[in-house]
Structure formats: structure tokens, C-alpha cells
């Protein structure tokens with residue numbers, strides 16, 4: 254059985270992951286007596302400068318409140334930073350959509366004010382012909398950002414477009430982020446999360462994060478507190494086995510992404 258090897262993670266980074274955590278192969282189709290593994294159309298690759306234009310539109314959609322957008326282009330080129338994107342191939346119907354429309358968030362597309370409609374018309378019939386923005390080679394559902402500081406890996410951000418949530422894609426990103434932290438020899442992974450963000454907290458706890466602190470009124474938009482969450486030592490056998498089991502369960506539920514394989518040059 255052969256699998257695509259499209260793992261572009263950590264391209265050019267010194268903590269390149271080549272082995273990966275063992276993941277299960279699932280028989281989902283027994284046609285012709287062959288076990289055909291269940292496949293996930295999404296896979297993870299490292300972000301590049303060409304992706305920033307779409308990542309910023311995801312950022313506007315997911316975190317309309319706070320985050321300065323220039324952070325992504327700055328972070329992508331940081332020596333100690335790593336952004337991973339969850340991607341799939343473009344569908345042919347999507348390719349027909351004009352580039353600037355692709356960059357709009359759901360709210361922007363639904364904005365019915367005259368000024369917004371006028372802007373859309375100009376974009377569609379004028380700017381897109383004159384100077385179409387260059388889109389990435391594949392559809393990006395979301396991303397996770399990591400900083401490696403001393404012996405810690407810090408999850409700066411994780412977010413998906415609303416339409417792509419609850420399909421195991423956030424978890425796939427998170428698994429890959431943890432694998433990268435292990436490959437980088439980080440001792441623990443840490444992050445901050447809004448106290449009210451039950452979905453994210455649930456995901457982090459599933460992967461062994463514990464609440465280790467509180468930052469009072471951390472978020473400036475509504476003064477909400479941030480929980481600090483931290484893993485146990487990620488190089489420990491216990492953690493690796495836990496991650497490996499959850500990875501296998503994820504593959505069984507959602508299908509195997511082409512996660513392991515040849516690094517790109």
C-alpha cells in the first residue's frame with residue numbers, strides 16, 4: 254500500500270520532522286478483497302509567504318476582534334516560529350470564483366450596505382482582471398502557529414473557518430503541532446485560551462493539557478481572563494503513547510492524511 258507523501262512541514266527548519274508518530278491505517282472499503290485505507294482530503298503543510306493573503310482573511314473571520322493582521326507575515330519568517338496550514342486541493346467550482354471574492358470573510362460577503370456592494374462590483378469586474386491577487390496552490394481551512402522559546406513550544410494561535418469546523422481538521426492541526434514540538438526537543442507545550450472557549454479547552458484537555466495558571470483580564474476586547482494550559486513533559490513515554498493513541502483514533506475516524514513522508518528539498 255502506498256501513500257502520498259506530501260509532508261512539507263518545517264521546511265528548512267532545523268527541527269525537521271521526518272519520522273512522525275506512528276499512525277493507524279484503516280480499512281474502510283473492502284472492494285475486490287483489498288483493504289483500502291480511509292483517506293482524509295485534508296493534510297498539513299508549513300505555511301509560506303504566498304499563503305498569507307488567505308491566512309489573513311481566515312484571521313479576520315475567526316478573530317474579528319483583536320489580533321493585528323501583520324503578525325502572520327512577520328511570524329512566518331521568524332527563525333523560531335512555525336505556522337502549519339490544513340489544506341486540501343481546490344475544487345473546480347472554487348477555481349472559477351474571482352480571487353478577491355475568495356479573500357472575503359463570510360461577514361464581508363454578506364455585507365449588504367451599498368458601499369460594500371459597490372466595492373464587490375469594482376473588485377469583480379475591474380480589479381480582479383487588472384491585478385488578481387495570487388492565491389495559494391491549495392485551499393486553506395485554517396492554521397496553527399507555534400513559537401519555540403528556550404525549551405518550550407508555545408501555541409500562539411489555532412483557528413479554522415467556521416465552515417470547516419467539527420470535521421477533525423482542528424485536531425489534525427493540533428496533532429501536527431505537538432509532533433513538531435516533540436521533534437524540536439521542546440520539553441512542554443503551553444498556550445493561553447479564553448476562559449469561555451469550551452471547544453478549544455476541550456481539545457487541549459483531550460491532548461493532556463492542564464490548567465496551570467490564569468492571566469486576569471488578558472483579552473483587551475472584553476476583559477476576559479486567559480487560562481494558561483500546559484502539557485506534561487512531551488518527551489515522556491506516557492505523553493508519546495497518549496499522542497500516538499489519539500492520532501490513531503483520529504485516523505480511524507477521519508481517515509489518514511498524508512502526514513508522514515519526504516521532506517521537501
Ligand SMILES: CC(C)(COP(=O)(O)OP(=O)(O)OC[C@H]1O[C@@H](n2cnc3c(N)ncnc32)[C@H](O)[C@@H]1OP(=O)(O)O)[C@@H](O)C(=O)NCCC(=O)NCCS
Pocket residue numbers: 315395409410411412413414417418419420421422423424425446447450451452453455456459
Ligand atoms: C478550536 C477549533 C480549532 C477546533 O477545531 P475543529 O476542527 O472544529 O475541532 P475538531 O472537529 O477537530 O474536534 C477536536 C476536538 O476538539 C473539541 N471540540 C471541537 N469543537 C467542539 C465543540 N463545539 N464543543 C466541544 N468540544 C469541541 C473536542 O474535544 C473534539 O474532540 P471530539 O471530536 O473527540 O469530541 C475550532 O473550533 C476553531 O477554530 N475555533 C475558533 C478559534 C479558536 O477559538 N481558537 C482557539 C483559541 S486560539
